[in-house]
Amino acid sequence: xxxxxxxxxxxxxxxxxxxxxxxxxxxxDDADDAWSETFLAALGAYPRLRPGxxxxxxxxxxxxxxxxxxxxxxxxxPTPGGDLRDMGELGGRQAPGEHDRIxxxxxxxxxxxxxxxxxxxxxxxxxxxxxxxxVALLLDSNETAARRAGADGLDRLRRTYTRGGEG
Amino acid sequence: MTPDLQPPAGSPDERLxxxxxxxxxxDEGEAARLRDAFVADTERSELLDVAYRTLDSPVGSLLLxxxxxxxxxVGFECEGHDRVxxxxxxxxxxxxxxxxxxxxxxxxxxxxxxxxRRRDFDLALDLRLARGFRRIVLDHLRAVPxxxxxxxxxxxxxSGRPAAVRAVGTACARxxxxxxxxxxxxxxxxxxxxxxGGGVEAKRLLLxxxxxxxx
Numbered sequence: 251x252x253x254x255x256x257x258x259x260x261x262x263x264x265x266x267x268x269x270x271x272x273x274x275x276x277x278x279d280d281a282d283d284a285w286s287e288t289f290l291a292a293l294g295a296y297p298r299l300r301p302g303x304x305x306x307x308x309x310x311x312x313x314x315x316x317x318x319x320x321x322x323x324x325x326x327x328p329t330p331g332g333d334l335r336d337m338g339e340l341g342g343r344q345a346p347g348e349h350d351r352i353x354x355x356x357x358x359x360x361x362x363x364x365x366x367x368x369x370x371x372x373x374x375x376x377x378x379x380x381x382x383x384x385v386a387l388l389l390d391s392n393e394t395a396a397r398r399a400g401a402d403g404l405d406r407l408r409r410t411y412t413r414g415g416e417g
Numbered sequence: 418m419t420p421d422l423q424p425p426a427g428s429p430d431e432r433l434x435x436x437x438x439x440x441x442x443x444d445e446g447e448a449a450r451l452r453d454a455f456v457a458d459t460e461r462s463e464l465l466d467v468a469y470r471t472l473d474s475p476v477g478s479l480l481l482x483x484x485x486x487x488x489x490x491v492g493f494e495c496e497g498h499d500r501v502x503x504x505x506x507x508x509x510x511x512x513x514x515x516x517x518x519x520x521x522x523x524x525x526x527x528x529x530x531x532x533x534r535r536r537d538f539d540l541a542l543d544l545r546l547a548r549g550f551r552r553i554v555l556d557h558l559r560a561v562p563x564x565x566x567x568x569x570x571x572x573x574x575x576s577g578r579p580a581a582v583r584a585v586g587t588a589c590a591r592x593x594x595x596x597x598x599x600x601x602x603x604x605x606x607x608x609x610x611x612x613x614g615g616g617v618e619a620k621r622l623l624l625x626x627x628x629x630x631x632x
Contacts, residue, residue: 256467256502256513261455266448270440278441286455293464297511358441376437408433 254301257293264306265289267378268313274373275317277362284320288313310378314370314388321366360410367391368403375400456516466510468519471498475531475626476619479596481520484509487541488523490593493615508546527596533626536563538597546593550578554588561602564627568606590614596623 268288272281291312299308361369367389374385375396386396427435459465467489469482480492480501489509492501506513517524522540529535547555557575561567567575573585589600595614601623605611613620 253503253507254511256506257511258469258502258514261452261514265452266443267440269443269448269451273441273443282451285451286458289455290458290462290464293459293512293514354436354442357436361437372437376434377440379438404430404433407437408430 254296254299257296260292260296260305260309261289264309267306268309271310271313271373271378272317274358274361274377275314275369276320277358280320280324284313284316287316291316307378307380307384310374310380311384311388314374314378314380318366318370318388356410357407360407364403364406367399368406371396371400372403372407376404456514457518459514460516460518464512465514465516466512467505468514468516469502469505470515470517470520470524472524472527474527476596476615476622479527481523481527482513483519483523484543484545486543486545488520488594488597489543489546491595491597493595493619495616496614523597530596531626533629536627540597542594542597544593547588547591550576550581550584551588551591553577554585555592555594555598558589558592558598558600558603561599563599566602566604566624569603569611570606572603586612602627 269281269285272284272288275281276284288309292309299305361372364372370388371382371385374380374388375382380388382396382400383393385400386393389396389399391399456465460468463485467482467484469480472479472481477494478498479494480490480496480498481488482490482492482502482505490501490505492498502513526535526538526540530538544552544555553576554572557572560575561572569582569585569589570579572589573579573582576585578584585603589603590612592598592600592614595601601613601615601620603611604624610617610620610624
């Protein structure tokens with residue numbers, strides 16, 4: 251069979267990956283809506299997808315767009331959580347760890363605190379596996395800038411991540 | 418699998434990118450709950466072209482698939498449920514999800530049939546998978562009463578093409594809705610049982626079930 255597999259297969263194969271991407275971008279509380287919107291949009295467009303397409307890449311791209319929409323809509327409203335675009339230095343927000351490691355929850359808290367562009371670049375490239383050229387499209391930017399945002403984001407996380415080990 | 422207990426080997430950078438690539442933990446139960454809510458949403462929004470479920474029966478696991486118009490396919494285990502679903506994706510729509518809701522009534526009526534508490538099905542049928550002469554044959558098949566049989570030749574005559582006995586055989590073999598459209602009630606003129614999509618054993622079981630006295 252060369253056609254598209256039943257959408258059930260898409261949901262089974264990629265549902266958890268998309269949820270990870272949504273959680274990494276939005277945190278656990280807001281991820282569910284983005285996940286549902288991603289799969290509703292994907293189901294609607296699915297019959298037009300070319301058979302043999304990279305379904306995972308297609309889905310994580312939709313997920314990023316939904317999450318970015320949600321973040322931008324949120325940034326326009328004053329939220330008790332503060333400004334999502336820049337939370338300042340991360341280092342001061344965490345107690346120094348005794349070991350050269352960081353709890354999973356803390357890492358994702360740190361990711362969620364990255365400025366939007368850095369967060370999209372880090373999650374899009376490292377978790378979702380998108381090439382920087384595609385990350386750039388998500389950010390209305392160019393590949394060089396996307397790559398730099400990814401490096402800057404990783405740099406911030408690295409400072410948080412290795413601090414305990416260096417102390 | 419908890420990254421904070423077992424940091425990946427390598428430099429801090431490699432460990433960091435490995436943790437990022439693994440993504441945040443996702444609880445199995447939460448993922449399942451999201452999935453169920455999503456499927457319910459798709460039914461409400463009419464984005465779901467085909468819903469399916471399976472049903473255990475005396476003739477093996479049955480695949481039941483329905484469009485918004487009605488039951489579109491009943492598949493036997495021996496056909497391979499995955500193969501049947503792939504075929505539906507190609508012939509009807511790939512917008513297919515496992516969802517019991519649309520098929521609850523179908524499953525209940527089939528259960529009643531196998532328990533010999535039902536002789537006729539009262540279901541909306543979507544016969545789009547049978548066209549032309551095959552469709553005509555199926556329409557005549559639906560008139561063959563419970564507990565009786567008809568010959569391929571008689572069905573060919575009823576369908577207006579008395580010479581098309583072989584074509585009637587093909588129409589029965591490719592019946593997209595076996596059990597509900599009772600192709601198991603068609604037998605050879607010489608009295609032998611003939612072929613069946615669900616296997617000859619299943620056909621025998623169904624014919625026996627329908628003539629056995631109730632009780």
